[in-house]
Amino acid sequence: MKNNYNVRVKLFCLLVFIYAGSSNAQQSDQEQIKAFYDTALINGTGYNWLNYISNQIGGRLSGSVQAQQAVDYTKSQLDSLGLDNVWLQPVMVPKWVRGTPEFAYYETTPGMTTNVAICALGGSVATPPKGLKAKIVEVTGIEGLEQLGKKGIEGKIVFFNKPMDPTSVNTFDAYSNCVDQRYAGAMEASKYGAVGVIVRSMNLRLDDFPHTGSMGYGDQPVNERIPAAAISTNGAELLSTSLKLNPDINFYFKQNCKQFQDVESYNVIGEITGSTLPNEVIVVGGHLDSWDLGDGSHDDGAGCVQSMEVLNLFKKTGYKPKRTIRVVLFMNEENGLRGGNKYAEWASTGKEHHIFALESDSGGFTPRGFTIDGSDNAVQHIEAWKTLFKPYLVHYFEKGFGGADIGPLKKITNEKIVLAGLRPDSQRYFDYHHAENDTFEQVNKRELQLGAATMTSLIYLVDKYGID
């Protein structure tokens, strides 16, 4: 009886200890996370960094002077944070240049022209120096080409006019469902003898901004490549209506963009070395390059400064991670992914063990949660922290895409790494994406800083508790 009693008392004490331990852990997590959010909102630096990147530097297309300025600036800022290591990782990147502004009109009868706003798609070839004029034929998406066939397309410009689906509450789904016309439209249309393509901008709004973005020719010989441009959504609607009234319209456009030889650029990297598990690495990042039309504030200046802020908030709140926390500002996400590939390649040669990578590349809007690319176990592991995010209205933890730049890390770790993507509110993202109006004024300081704190909190939890 006495023994039994003793066992029970010991068990009770043990349970109290475990409970108190876990309760204390929870409380200290709550406090640490609150410190991240409060510091980000009162005293964060991300918004100021973004102001500089956007307003003093501007659009940062790979290989441009501005991309190099952004490398220099962000390195200097990381240098000033008192990190353990900051360095540049060389990477060769493509250099595509837009040249003078594009020009386009359509002609309903000879001499009766209507100008429309276009921009060359990234990677496109130029039109002939005097521009390109031809009949234009509308298709909804790539699937419309076969129906028209060579007979309906040969010698003409193809107008891809598949709109983003407004009923997708996650606007990235709407994007995924029609971006093929932008990326592969020219390549596919040229197989039917098209001489050029005009693609409706990936934008859920009706406005006058053409949205650029990458396109590719696959392994097409250079002399078979046809020029491709995006038209604003207002322009697309107008053109479509005009074509219904008069299918015999001529379309004219001129662009003199050009692909140069690859040039050297850099990923910008900084880290806090882990105190007890320095060889276990957690990566947080965004991409430093942007398109050239706006200043790339949402895409992806926001993700870069939020990633830098993660390390800054660790420093400012005095949190010393067990594992190595590394910020990587990837070069050339937009038109090549060379930075993401280079980092993964380099990581594969080292002795480090990458356990987790988080990317922010969906705009600087109010954070809603994360998508997690990992095993069901890993997803559940992260979901278990959901209550810690409740005070910050961060509620969305679902299996899904991590990020383009961190994707290549999967290969080198044999899928063992867990990837995650910050999921901000997505309603306004495609109003600005790859367009002239992706500017600093469209970023709200609080929304940006809340995103940074949300990322920091997740990185903190992964550092403290591991991921599997």
Next chain:
Amino acid sequence: MKNNYNVRVKLFCLLVFIYAGSSNAQQSDQEQIKAFYDTALINGTGYNWLNYISNQIGGRLSGSVQAQQAVDYTKSQLDSLGLDNVWLQPVMVPKWVRGTPEFAYYETTPGMTTNVAICALGGSVATPPKGLKAKIVEVTGIEGLEQLGKKGIEGKIVFFNKPMDPTSVNTFDAYSNCVDQRYAGAMEASKYGAVGVIVRSMNLRLDDFPHTGSMGYGDQPVNERIPAAAISTNGAELLSTSLKLNPDINFYFKQNCKQFQDVESYNVIGEITGSTLPNEVIVVGGHLDSWDLGDGSHDDGAGCVQSMEVLNLFKKTGYKPKRTIRVVLFMNEENGLRGGNKYAEWASTGKEHHIFALESDSGGFTPRGFTIDGSDNAVQHIEAWKTLFKPYLVHYFEKGFGGADIGPLKKITNEKIVLAGLRPDSQRYFDYHHAENDTFEQVNKRELQLGAATMTSLIYLVDKYGID
């Protein structure tokens, strides 16, 4: 044994029936709600209504020509929806007029002046015709008055400079915690002999827009009332810094606002009569009046058109409610609440039974959920529908404030009514609230329409299943 078997079979069949029934109900709810969202996003009218109200009419201060134009316009639009009844409910409202633009500067040494952006607070008296010039003394909030005492305040202008707390993730909490200085600052400061007050704008951002809003004098005799103005947050920071360098600053301001006799205005009301329970009423609304500086798009043009859209979406999707669904566009929320009081007073004299009221008055941003002012039972009842909202990322269902205009309905129903408020994302709301930049361009169509669909879905569920 046979009997037993029979009982079991019957029980099984019953369970299958119940399960299938509830599963069908759930499925039909899912489908109906999806129809609301899809229609709102593809084919909603709210954004167009808001465009008219904001850009063709503009700011709609109670008693103004614009307020009357908004009454006429919204009534005509409700008339066009094929509702069962549309009418105007007369209500006397205060008429306060800003007059010519305000002007202010501070003077560090005689002749060395710095202009700052101010605006009269709504309901304030004017300064003397030549303006008011006096020493100015800063306090953090109303609680700072006592410390300075009569000696430190008499004959001076009091500068209330309590900022909104940036760490409040719900920005309405930050607003509640310092709006007393705006509402009661003049009344309280005048007890210490102050001659005027300047109040830091209720804005989490640093910018140049002064934000107006209501203030009151209680039962102070007219000759003891002192003028009150808001200063932009940039102006407040500048003034505060200057006062630290030189406490002997003179402040000058001039405003010629005026309170006129009350005038007649209207609540705008429309309804779909319930098919089986016509005497049970569900109210949905926002307030039609706004401040005069911007065009009142977020506050509360958004809430008005969303409320109109609820009935529009019922009509467009062919849903016939059991109960009477009534949209009320309340007049005079901003500076009197006369419309809300009038509606409640009128409702108390009828034979109808008001079971639920929903208000949208927190801006046209992405909807996050609802706060519910009702019994714990009622809150749980609504929370049980949470999964139906998950596809739309609407996740926040908490006990809390319903809305100012619907508040008076509580009294007439002996607290039996359940009130609810739409909770959109709140990060940007106070960037625009009551200021010149609360304009149509700051409203995103998708965010607005998602809010309308979210409201419609809740009203649908309350109509279908009741609330208690």
